[in-house]
Amino acid sequence: MINGTEKPVVNYLTQLGTLLCVLLLLAPGISAQKAQRKRVVVPPPEPQITQKEIDELSEAASKSRATLIEASQTYRESLERLLALQKQEEERVAAIVEKDRGLLEMGLIPKRQFEESEQNLAEAQSKSAETQRQIGSVDHLVAEVRAAEELAKMPTLTQGATRSTAMLIRYVGKSRWAMTDLEKIDAFFRLKFGRVLPVSAFGQTATHSHLGFDHHDAIDVAVHPDTVEGQELIDYLRSQGISFIAIRGSIPGSATGAHIHIGPPSRRIISQQ
Ligand SMILES: [Zn+2]
Secondary structure, three states: OOHHHHHHHHHHHHHHHHHHHHHHHHHHHHHHHHHHHHHOOOOOOOOOOOHHHHHHHHHHHHHHHHHHHHHHHHHHHHHHHHHHHHHHHHHHHHHHHHHHHHHHHOOOOOHHHHHHHHHHHHHHHHHHHHHHHHHHHHHHHHHHHHHHHHHHHOOOOOOOOEEEOOOEEEEOOOOOOOHHHHHHHHHHHHHHHOOOOOEEEEOOOHHHHHOOEOOOOOEEEOOOOOOHHHHHHHHHHHHOOOOEEEEOOOOOOOOOOOEEEEOOOOOOEOOOO
Protein backbone atom coordinates (compact mmCIF):
# COMPACT_ATOMS: atom_id res chain seq x y z
CA MET A 1 0.00 0.00 0.00
CA ILE A 2 2.77 2.35 0.96
CA ASN A 3 4.69 1.67 -2.23
CA GLY A 4 1.62 2.64 -4.24
CA THR A 5 1.98 6.24 -3.11
CA GLU A 6 5.43 6.63 -4.57
CA LYS A 7 4.37 6.75 -8.21
CA PRO A 8 2.69 10.18 -8.03
CA VAL A 9 5.88 11.51 -6.44
CA VAL A 10 7.97 10.15 -9.30
CA ASN A 11 5.56 11.54 -11.93
CA TYR A 12 5.56 14.86 -10.23
CA LEU A 13 9.37 14.89 -10.09
CA THR A 14 9.50 14.24 -13.83
CA GLN A 15 7.23 17.23 -14.44
CA LEU A 16 9.28 19.32 -12.05
CA GLY A 17 12.46 18.42 -13.93
CA THR A 18 10.93 19.89 -17.07
CA LEU A 19 9.95 23.02 -15.20
CA LEU A 20 13.44 23.47 -13.79
CA CYS A 21 14.92 23.20 -17.26
CA VAL A 22 12.64 26.08 -18.27
CA LEU A 23 13.84 28.09 -15.28
CA LEU A 24 17.47 27.42 -16.11
CA LEU A 25 16.90 28.49 -19.67
CA LEU A 26 15.10 31.64 -18.64
CA ALA A 27 17.35 32.91 -15.85
CA PRO A 28 20.62 33.41 -17.79
CA GLY A 29 18.65 34.68 -20.77
CA ILE A 30 17.22 37.57 -18.78
CA SER A 31 20.54 38.67 -17.26
CA ALA A 32 22.36 38.29 -20.58
CA GLN A 33 19.80 40.42 -22.32
CA LYS A 34 19.99 43.07 -19.61
CA ALA A 35 23.82 43.11 -19.84
CA GLN A 36 23.56 43.38 -23.59
CA ARG A 37 21.27 46.38 -23.29
CA LYS A 38 23.66 48.09 -20.89
CA ARG A 39 26.65 47.71 -23.22
CA VAL A 40 24.93 49.50 -26.13
CA VAL A 41 26.16 53.10 -26.10
CA VAL A 42 24.30 54.25 -29.22
CA PRO A 43 20.88 52.71 -29.09
CA PRO A 44 19.85 51.00 -32.31
CA PRO A 45 16.61 52.14 -33.92
CA GLU A 46 14.89 49.10 -32.50
CA PRO A 47 16.31 47.44 -29.34
CA GLN A 48 17.14 43.77 -29.83
CA ILE A 49 14.82 42.92 -27.01
CA THR A 50 11.99 45.14 -25.97
CA GLN A 51 10.98 46.00 -22.42
CA LYS A 52 7.76 44.16 -23.15
CA GLU A 53 9.73 41.02 -23.95
CA ILE A 54 11.80 41.40 -20.77
CA ASP A 55 8.60 41.80 -18.80
CA GLU A 56 7.17 38.71 -20.43
CA LEU A 57 10.30 36.71 -19.61
CA SER A 58 10.24 37.92 -15.99
CA GLU A 59 6.60 37.02 -15.78
CA ALA A 60 7.35 33.56 -17.15
CA ALA A 61 10.11 33.08 -14.51
CA SER A 62 7.70 34.27 -11.84
CA LYS A 63 5.06 31.84 -13.08
CA SER A 64 7.68 29.09 -12.97
CA ARG A 65 8.42 29.92 -9.34
CA ALA A 66 4.70 29.78 -8.66
CA THR A 67 4.58 26.40 -10.38
CA LEU A 68 7.52 25.26 -8.25
CA ILE A 69 5.57 26.17 -5.13
CA GLU A 70 2.53 24.40 -6.51
CA ALA A 71 4.63 21.34 -7.30
CA SER A 72 6.07 21.42 -3.78
CA GLN A 73 2.54 21.41 -2.40
CA THR A 74 1.68 18.40 -4.57
CA TYR A 75 4.76 16.65 -3.20
CA ARG A 76 3.69 17.62 0.31
CA GLU A 77 0.23 16.16 -0.26
CA SER A 78 1.73 12.85 -1.39
CA LEU A 79 3.85 12.83 1.79
CA GLU A 80 0.69 13.51 3.83
CA ARG A 81 -0.99 10.51 2.24
CA LEU A 82 2.09 8.40 2.97
CA LEU A 83 2.07 9.62 6.57
CA ALA A 84 -1.59 8.67 6.99
CA LEU A 85 -0.79 5.12 5.88
CA GLN A 86 2.24 4.97 8.16
CA LYS A 87 0.14 6.17 11.10
CA GLN A 88 -2.40 3.41 10.39
CA GLU A 89 0.42 0.88 10.37
CA GLU A 90 1.76 2.35 13.61
CA GLU A 91 -1.65 1.88 15.28
CA ARG A 92 -1.90 -1.68 14.02
CA VAL A 93 1.55 -2.60 15.37
CA ALA A 94 0.86 -0.78 18.66
CA ALA A 95 -2.26 -2.95 19.13
CA ILE A 96 -0.15 -6.08 18.59
CA VAL A 97 2.33 -4.88 21.22
CA GLU A 98 -0.49 -4.44 23.75
CA LYS A 99 -1.94 -7.85 22.92
CA ASP A 100 1.49 -9.49 23.22
CA ARG A 101 2.08 -7.73 26.53
CA GLY A 102 -1.03 -9.42 27.93
CA LEU A 103 -0.03 -12.79 26.49
CA LEU A 104 3.47 -12.43 27.96
CA GLU A 105 2.05 -11.67 31.40
CA MET A 106 -0.04 -14.82 31.16
CA GLY A 107 3.07 -16.75 30.11
CA LEU A 108 1.56 -17.68 26.75
CA ILE A 109 4.33 -16.26 24.54
CA PRO A 110 8.11 -16.04 25.00
CA LYS A 111 9.65 -12.69 25.92
CA ARG A 112 11.51 -12.70 22.60
CA GLN A 113 8.20 -12.47 20.68
CA PHE A 114 7.12 -9.47 22.74
CA GLU A 115 10.46 -7.75 22.16
CA GLU A 116 10.09 -8.31 18.41
CA SER A 117 6.69 -6.62 18.51
CA GLU A 118 8.18 -3.68 20.38
CA GLN A 119 10.94 -3.47 17.79
CA ASN A 120 8.36 -3.41 14.97
CA LEU A 121 6.57 -0.55 16.71
CA ALA A 122 9.79 1.43 17.08
CA GLU A 123 10.47 0.98 13.35
CA ALA A 124 6.93 2.08 12.41
CA GLN A 125 7.26 5.18 14.61
CA SER A 126 10.63 5.97 13.07
CA LYS A 127 9.14 5.86 9.53
CA SER A 128 6.32 8.22 10.52
CA ALA A 129 8.76 10.61 12.15
CA GLU A 130 10.94 10.66 9.02
CA THR A 131 7.94 11.46 6.78
CA GLN A 132 6.85 14.17 9.22
CA ARG A 133 10.37 15.61 9.03
CA GLN A 134 10.21 15.61 5.22
CA ILE A 135 6.90 17.48 5.31
CA GLY A 136 8.51 20.12 7.54
CA SER A 137 11.41 20.28 5.12
CA VAL A 138 9.04 20.99 2.18
CA ASP A 139 7.38 23.75 4.24
CA HIS A 140 10.78 25.32 4.88
CA LEU A 141 11.67 25.08 1.21
CA VAL A 142 8.43 26.74 0.08
CA ALA A 143 9.05 29.50 2.62
CA GLU A 144 12.55 29.98 1.17
CA VAL A 145 11.23 30.19 -2.41
CA ARG A 146 8.77 32.87 -1.28
CA ALA A 147 11.52 34.62 0.68
CA ALA A 148 13.72 34.58 -2.45
CA GLU A 149 10.93 36.35 -4.35
CA GLU A 150 10.79 39.00 -1.64
CA LEU A 151 14.59 39.34 -1.51
CA ALA A 152 14.69 39.80 -5.28
CA LYS A 153 12.55 42.94 -4.89
CA MET A 154 14.92 44.43 -2.29
CA PRO A 155 17.92 46.58 -3.13
CA THR A 156 21.23 44.77 -2.64
CA LEU A 157 22.26 44.91 0.99
CA THR A 158 25.75 45.95 1.98
CA GLN A 159 27.75 43.93 4.50
CA GLY A 160 26.57 44.46 8.03
CA ALA A 161 23.13 45.65 6.87
CA THR A 162 19.83 44.26 8.09
CA ARG A 163 16.46 44.52 6.40
CA SER A 164 13.22 43.49 8.00
CA THR A 165 9.80 42.95 6.45
CA ALA A 166 6.61 41.34 7.76
CA MET A 167 7.78 38.08 6.24
CA LEU A 168 11.49 37.99 6.94
CA ILE A 169 14.64 39.49 8.45
CA ARG A 170 17.68 39.46 6.18
CA TYR A 171 21.16 40.13 7.55
CA VAL A 172 24.33 40.16 5.47
CA GLY A 173 27.28 39.36 7.72
CA LYS A 174 30.91 40.29 7.31
CA SER A 175 32.28 36.93 8.37
CA ARG A 176 33.33 34.25 5.95
CA TRP A 177 30.70 31.56 6.36
CA ALA A 178 31.64 27.92 6.76
CA MET A 179 29.36 25.01 7.55
CA THR A 180 31.72 24.14 10.42
CA ASP A 181 30.47 27.32 12.14
CA LEU A 182 27.54 25.16 13.18
CA GLU A 183 29.68 23.89 16.07
CA LYS A 184 29.95 27.29 17.74
CA ILE A 185 26.30 28.21 17.02
CA ASP A 186 25.21 24.93 18.59
CA ALA A 187 27.51 25.55 21.59
CA PHE A 188 25.94 28.99 22.08
CA PHE A 189 22.42 27.56 21.88
CA ARG A 190 23.14 24.71 24.31
CA LEU A 191 24.65 27.10 26.81
CA LYS A 192 21.75 29.52 26.51
CA PHE A 193 18.78 27.15 26.34
CA GLY A 194 20.11 23.82 27.63
CA ARG A 195 19.15 21.90 24.50
CA VAL A 196 20.65 20.96 21.17
CA LEU A 197 20.27 23.48 18.33
CA PRO A 198 17.17 22.20 16.44
CA VAL A 199 18.78 21.85 13.01
CA SER A 200 16.12 20.81 10.48
CA ALA A 201 18.40 20.76 7.45
CA PHE A 202 22.18 20.60 7.26
CA GLY A 203 23.23 21.50 3.73
CA GLN A 204 21.62 19.71 0.81
CA THR A 205 18.94 17.24 1.90
CA ALA A 206 17.06 14.65 -0.16
CA THR A 207 14.03 16.97 -0.21
CA HIS A 208 16.09 19.85 -1.60
CA SER A 209 17.52 17.60 -4.30
CA HIS A 210 14.11 16.20 -5.20
CA LEU A 211 12.73 19.69 -5.63
CA GLY A 212 15.82 21.02 -7.40
CA PHE A 213 16.74 23.55 -4.75
CA ASP A 214 20.40 24.29 -4.04
CA HIS A 215 20.85 24.33 -0.27
CA HIS A 216 24.36 22.87 -0.03
CA ASP A 217 25.89 25.86 1.75
CA ALA A 218 23.25 26.60 4.37
CA ILE A 219 21.74 25.31 7.58
CA ASP A 220 18.10 25.57 8.63
CA VAL A 221 17.17 25.89 12.28
CA ALA A 222 13.59 25.12 13.29
CA VAL A 223 12.90 28.08 15.55
CA HIS A 224 10.46 30.90 14.90
CA PRO A 225 12.32 34.23 14.57
CA ASP A 226 9.94 35.99 16.98
CA THR A 227 10.34 33.57 19.89
CA VAL A 228 12.87 34.19 22.69
CA GLU A 229 15.07 31.46 21.22
CA GLY A 230 14.77 32.97 17.75
CA GLN A 231 15.61 36.46 18.97
CA GLU A 232 18.62 35.27 20.96
CA LEU A 233 19.89 33.23 18.02
CA ILE A 234 19.47 36.17 15.64
CA ASP A 235 21.37 38.47 18.04
CA TYR A 236 24.15 35.91 18.34
CA LEU A 237 24.47 35.44 14.57
CA ARG A 238 24.62 39.19 14.09
CA SER A 239 27.28 39.51 16.81
CA GLN A 240 29.33 36.91 14.93
CA GLY A 241 28.79 38.55 11.53
CA ILE A 242 27.07 35.40 10.21
CA SER A 243 24.54 35.95 7.39
CA PHE A 244 21.01 34.65 7.85
CA ILE A 245 17.44 34.92 6.65
CA ALA A 246 14.92 34.60 9.45
CA ILE A 247 11.57 33.63 7.91
CA ARG A 248 8.36 34.16 9.87
CA GLY A 249 6.28 31.94 7.57
CA SER A 250 5.60 31.17 3.94
CA ILE A 251 2.40 33.24 3.87
CA PRO A 252 1.32 36.26 5.94
CA GLY A 253 -0.44 35.31 9.14
CA SER A 254 0.78 31.72 9.12
CA ALA A 255 3.88 30.36 10.84
CA THR A 256 4.05 27.39 8.45
CA GLY A 257 7.61 27.07 7.25
CA ALA A 258 8.96 29.54 9.84
CA HIS A 259 12.65 28.96 10.54
CA ILE A 260 16.07 30.60 10.47
CA HIS A 261 18.19 29.92 7.41
CA ILE A 262 21.88 30.41 8.21
CA GLY A 263 24.31 31.03 5.37
CA PRO A 264 23.90 32.51 1.89
CA PRO A 265 20.42 32.56 0.28
CA SER A 266 19.43 29.42 -1.62
CA ARG A 267 17.62 30.95 -4.52
CA ARG A 268 19.36 29.06 -7.31
CA ILE A 269 17.44 26.28 -8.92
CA ILE A 270 19.60 23.32 -9.86
CA SER A 271 19.02 20.88 -12.68
CA GLN A 272 18.11 17.29 -12.05
CA GLN A 273 20.15 14.55 -13.64
ZN1 LIG B 1 17.49 27.09 4.28
